[in-house]
Amino acid sequence: MWSQAGTFPDRAVTMVVPYPAGGSLDTVGRPLTQMFEQETGQSLILENVGGAGGLIAAAKVVQAKPDGNTLLLASNGQVTIAPLMYKDMAYDPQTDLLPIAHLVDQTAVLYASTKSPYRTFDDVAKAAQSGSGRLQFASSGTGSISHLAQELLAQQMGVQFTHVPYRGAAPALQDVAGGQVPLLFTFVGSAKAMTASGMVRPLAVAAAERLPALPDVPTFAELGYPGVQASVWIGLMAPKGTAPDRIERLATVFNHLLQQPGFKKLMTDNNMEVKGGSVAQFTTMMAEDGKRWADLAKAVNLAAN
Numbered sequence: 542m543w544s545q546a547g548t549f550p551d552r553a554v555t556m557v558v559p560y561p562a563g564g565s566l567d568t569v570g571r572p573l574t575q576m577f578e579q580e581t582g583q584s585l586i587l588e589n590v591g592g593a594g595g596l597i598a599a600a601k602v603v604q605a606k607p608d609g610n611t612l613l614l615a616s617n618g619q620v621t622i623a624p625l626m627y628k629d630m631a632y633d634p635q636t637d638l639l640p641i642a643h644l645v646d647q648t649a650v651l652y653a654s655t656k657s658p659y660r661t662f663d664d665v666a667k668a669a670q671s672g673s674g675r676l677q678f679a680s681s682g683t684g685s686i687s688h689l690a691q692e693l694l695a696q697q698m699g700v701q702f703t704h705v706p707y708r709g710a711a712p713a714l715q716d717v718a719g720g721q722v723p724l725l726f727t728f729v730g731s732a733k734a735m736t737a738s739g740m741v742r743p744l745a746v747a748a749a750e751r752l753p754a755l756p757d758v759p760t761f762a763e764l765g766y767p768g769v770q771a772s773v774w775i776g777l778m779a780p781k782g783t784a785p786d787r788i789e790r791l792a793t794v795f796n797h798l799l800q801q802p803g804f805k806k807l808m809t810d811n812n813m814e815v816k817g818g819s820v821a822q823f824t825t826m827m828a829e830d831g832k833r834w835a836d837l838a839k840a841v842n843l844a845a846n
Contacts (some may be wrong), residue, residue, distance in 0.1 A: 548752060549609060549790050553584040556777070557602050558614045559595030565730065568811050569645055570614050574815045576798045587614075592815045593595040595619040598630040603638065603743030606784035609791060613638065615778045617686065622832040626684045628694050641777040641788055642795040643812040643823040649690045649726045649747040649771040650755065655739055662764055666698065666726065675703040679722040681710040684843060689834060690726035690747050690771035692841045697766045717741055726771070729812035745809065747771040754812045774816075774830065792820050 554577070558566050570587050577585035590598035599619040603610035613619070620634040627690035632638070652746045653659040658666070669676050680688035683706045695702050705722050707713035710731050717725045725741075729752065743758045746770050751760055761769035777795060779788060798804060799817045808815050837843070 549787050550581055550583045550642045552610065552842060553587045554610050554612065555588050556612045556614050556758065557589070557598045558587055558589045559598030559616070559619055560589065561591040562589045565647060565728065565773070566614050566616065566775060568730070571809070572804055572807055573798055576804065577794070580794055580798060594682070596623060596624065596627075596630065597818075599623075599638070600632070602778070603632040603780055607780040607784075608780060609783050609787035611780065612641070612791070613778045614775065616773050616775050617830060618684070618773075618777070618836070620648075621827055622684055622689070622834055623760045624831075625835055625843055637781050638778040638837075639781055639783055639788060640820055640823040640827065640840050641791050641817055642778055642799075643774060643776045643816040643826055644795070644799065645808055645815055646776050647728050647730075647775070647813050648752060649686050649773075650729055650732070650743050650752070650758070651712075651734075651745045651747070652717065652725050652727060652732050652741045653692075653744050654720045655742055656731075657723035659744065660742070661719070661721060662759070662761075665744065666764075669698060669700045669702070675701055676724060677703045677705050677722045679705045679707060679713040679717050679725040680781050681713050682706050682708060682729070686771055686773050687713070687726040689837060689843075690769070691724075691769060692762070692838055692843075693747075694766065694769050696837065696840055697768050714741070728773075730805055733812075745769075748787075752812065753809070774826065775813075776827075788820060806832075 556570055558570055560566055574585040590601055595618050599613055602611055602613040616726050659665050678691040691702055710727055713725055716722050718735045732741055743755050745764055746752050746758055746760045747761055794818045803817050
């Protein structure tokens with residue numbers, strides 16, 4: 542076993558972010574760096590490692606020394622969704638990564654281009670069920686939450702949509718705003734500028750309750766589709782073999798940071814819900830998330846290879 546929790550961390554800790562700089566995971570990770578140093582006296586260094594939907598970063602962490610000094614700022618993409626898409630992966634999320642803390646959630650919202658005829662979700666539902674042709678939905682990529690949310694909605698409605706995948710949320714939003722594709726599931730923060738400029742409008746929220754940022758936008762549950770719930774979770778994980786005392790020490794530190802008023806306000810301002818909780822609760826949440834998407838993946842043949 543590595544050093545006792547009372548003396549850990551005793552040097553800088555690296556948090557590997559599985560996407561290029563500037564994304565939503567950076568929004569979570571960057572404010573934690575200063576807070577971590579104030580809490581522990583040690584630096585928390587963010588290292589952005591993009592590529593392969595975050596799988597390269599996850600593999601890097603899996604191969605790191607399991608001493609608690611290299612962590613993964615993980616999301617569904619690398620942990621619960623990737624195994625459903627790829628048969629040959631460099632790591633097994635269930636055995637090669639250990640959960641530490643569930644940090645935040647970000648809920649998917651259905652947006653429509655204001656150049657489209659869809660002013661409400663009822664307009665979308667009528668068009669989808671008319672049989673006059675498949676509606677096109679943009680996404681930030683195959684297997685992304687924006688893709689899975691549309692597949693979930695199609696399944697719940699008993700219809701089919703035409704999936705138009707992009708390389709990321711930004712180009713997908715740009716084409717929806719331009720009217721090239723009418724619909725897209727994305728996040729409030731991502732669509733904030735285009736919503737303010739009147740280029741896209743939110744139609745429905747994929748959550749059990751309305752979002753504070755969109756108090757006038759109904760949930761899919763209110764619209765008769767309670768099964769349409771989709772969000773990105775973001776959390777911390779460590780390589781297998783990391784000592785339990787270090788896992789618990791990190792969980793304690795980050796759960797304390799999550800409760801700081803400044804951090805909570807920043808996350809709220811970015812339309813993210815602060816979570817926290819025990820390692821066991823995080824583990825249970827991931828298992829439930831994995832089952833939800835596994836059931837859907839079988840239904841829509843999500844596997845990429």
